[in-house]
Amino acid sequence: xxxxxxxxxxxASVLDPQGRAVERALHALGYGEVRGVRVGKVxxxxxxxxxxxxxxxxxxxMGRRLLANPVMETFEIESVKPASGAAVEG
Amino acid sequence: xxxxxxxxxxxASVLDPQGRAVERALHALGYGEVRGVRVGKVxxxxxxxxxxxxxxxxxxxMGRRLLANPVMETFEIESVKPASGAAVEG
Numbered sequence: 669x670x671x672x673x674x675x676x677x678x679x680a681s682v683l684d685p686q687g688r689a690v691e692r693a694l695h696a697l698g699y700g701e702v703r704g705v706r707v708g709k710v711x712x713x714x715x716x717x718x719x720x721x722x723x724x725x726x727x728x729x730m731g732r733r734l735l736a737n738p739v740m741e742t743f744e745i746e747s748v749k750p751a752s753g754a755a756v757e758g
Numbered sequence: 759x760x761x762x763x764x765x766x767x768x769x770a771s772v773l774d775p776q777g778r779a780v781e782r783a784l785h786a787l788g789y790g791e792v793r794g795v796r797v798g799k800v801x802x803x804x805x806x807x808x809x810x811x812x813x814x815x816x817x818x819x820m821g822r823r824l825l826a827n828p829v830m831e832t833f834e835i836e837s838v839k840p841a842s843g844a845a846v847e848g
Contacts (some may be wrong), residue, residue, distance in 0.1 A: 714794040
């Protein structure tokens with residue numbers, strides 16, 4: 669079993685209201701040096717696969733088909749590692 | 759300016775209904791090899807700071823104070839890099 673870590677982030681041209689809200693909250697807490705905040709998703713997908721390369725190919729396909737919205741988001745697979753037991757709990 | 763990439767993930771003991779929903783959707787699409795899905799956040803924080811170490815210390819403090827809920831979540835700073843122009847758009 670392998671766990672692939674996938675980032676799904678908004679394209680740079682897309683407004684990110686959640687990021688703006690976090691930025692304002694940080695300013696209100698006194699972190700005036702904050703110049704921008706973007707919020708995306710990190711999705712850890714644990715799969716049965718014969719090897720890490722096969723796991724990566726399948727998760728790439730899942731990313732294109734389901735995990736990311738190609739109009740507004742981009743996704744990248746950050747890593748593919750042998751799964752630890754704790755990672756598979758839903 | 760530096761951009762710190764922060765992961766905020768649910769603790770392993772906390773149920774993740776969004777991850778379960780993604781897992782079921784992947785099964786329905788024919789990805790029967792999926793054994794678990796966990797969904798977290800990735801937050802890119804761009805700050806003015808004299809150096810990368812100072813940026814990391816400030817963002818760690820922000821993580822503890824605002825970005826993560828310590829009861830249910832853990833956070834880690836994945837990287838601190840010189841900011842690109844595109845990253846600071848809110």
